[in-house]
Amino acid sequence: MTMPTTTSPPGTAGAAAPTGSPFADVTTSAATLHRFLHGLPGVDAVGLEARAAALGTRSIKTTAKAYAIDLAISMIDLTTLEGADTVGKVRALGAKAVHPDPTDRDTPRTAAVCVYPDMVATAKEAVAGSDVKVASVATAFPAGRAALGVKLADVRDAVAAGADEIDMVIDRGAFLSGDYLKVYEEIVAVKEAAQHARLKVIFETGELSTYDNIRRASWLGMLAGADFIKTSTGKVGVNATPANTLLMLEAVRDFRAQTGVQIGVKPAGGIRTTKDAIKFLVLVNETAGADWxxxxxxxxxxxxxxxxxxxxxxxxxxxxxxxxxxxxxx
Known part of the structure; x- marks a missing residue:
């Protein structure tokens, strides 16, 4: 698919299909949005998985491994999203984010702590004086089954409590029913409610069934103004995988090539070891490039x-x- 390019500078913050964008007409109606998303190239599942697997076999030498470990630490959204979360647990999580290894102050801080909206104020206090961000899940996380007004109130409460970032979930039912415009408009509304906070849009890739749907969701989120696109909530059986993350990295790379707007990527759930993390960093470098x-x-x-x-x-x-x-x- 060939699309016109723009002269916008790389790294511009996300915005919903701005005037002058090559995609400005795509979101004018349900029909045009459906036509665009279903006109995206189909995903070669075998080729995608083979490339993800091949990149995962790259060997990393000692010096590069040390760099990769520190980089991975600095990229973590240290997360607790349980019904049993307490003020003490969130305070401890914040302290760990600021000083992951208290015996070695050269250890990088994590990027953020991620909590439920009612724990945002506690998390902000715990990371005060550092550059660690506080992210809050919102929009009736993890299922997203609530009226739009309730979802927006969830976002506003988190922002009012001091959240620097909002992690929202899309309406998977609407998406899988083909009601892409409803999903688009909801993301736009959440983006507005989030104000200054950066918006991460969670697709729950394990529920989208196909790689074609993940590609469509990626483009839908970016068109609607996501600052990040995120694989999963971590609450379902299939979360982040090298293949679905590779597909999303291809999407942000291609989106920037067409619009000049850079969008972040966040794989979540199931990444537990250093070996896993390094595989994902190789995917980033080889697919989207060093800018990510x-x-x-x-x-x-x-x-x-x-x-x-x-x-x-x-x-x-x-x-x-x-x-x-x-x-x-x-």
Missing amino acids: LDNHWFRFGASSLLNDLLMQRQKLATGRYSGPDYVTVD
């Missing part, structure tokens, strides 16, 4: 991943693994 190798444009939605990264970091520094009390168990 920064926590402003790429994040890991994770909690247990940080512990493994810290243990591997100490192993590189000392030649041995830490004892069982070296890292906290989340």
Whole structure:
């Protein structure tokens, strides 16, 4: 598919199909949006999975591995999203985000802590004085089954409490029914309610069934003004995979080529080891490029991943693994 390009500079913040965009007419009606999304090239599932697997076999040498570990730590949205979350747990999470390894102050901070809206104020206090962001899930996370007014109130409450970032879920029922305009308009409304906060749009890729749907959701989110597109809530059986993340990285790369607007990517759920994280960083570098190798444009939605990264970091520094009390168990 050939589309006209613009002269907008790379790295511009996301905005919903701005005037002058090559996609300005795409969202004018349900019919035009449907036509555009179903006109995107079909995904070669076998080829996609083969490329993701091949990139995952790249070997990383010691110096590069040390760099990759620190980069991965700096990209983590340290997350707790449980009904049993307490003020104490969120405070501890914030302290860990600011000083992941209290014995080594050269350890990078994580990018953010991610919590429910009612814990945003607590998280802000816990990371005060640092550059760690506070992200809040919203819009009736994780199912997204609520009226739009309720979802927007959820977002406004999180922003009022100090959230720097909002992680919203799309209406998967509407998307799978082909009501793309409803999903688009909801993202636009959430983007407006989020005000200054950066917006991450979660697709729940494990529920979208096909790679074609993931590609369509990626473009829909970007057209609507997402600052990030995110794979999953971490609450279903299939979350982030190398293949679905590769597909989303291709989408943000192609979107920037056509509009000049750079969008971030956040795989979430199921990424637990240093080896996993490095595979994803290779995907980023080889697919979207080095411009995305920064926590402003790429994040890991994770909690247990940080512990493994810290243990591997100490192993590189000392030649041995830490004892069982070296890292906290989340």
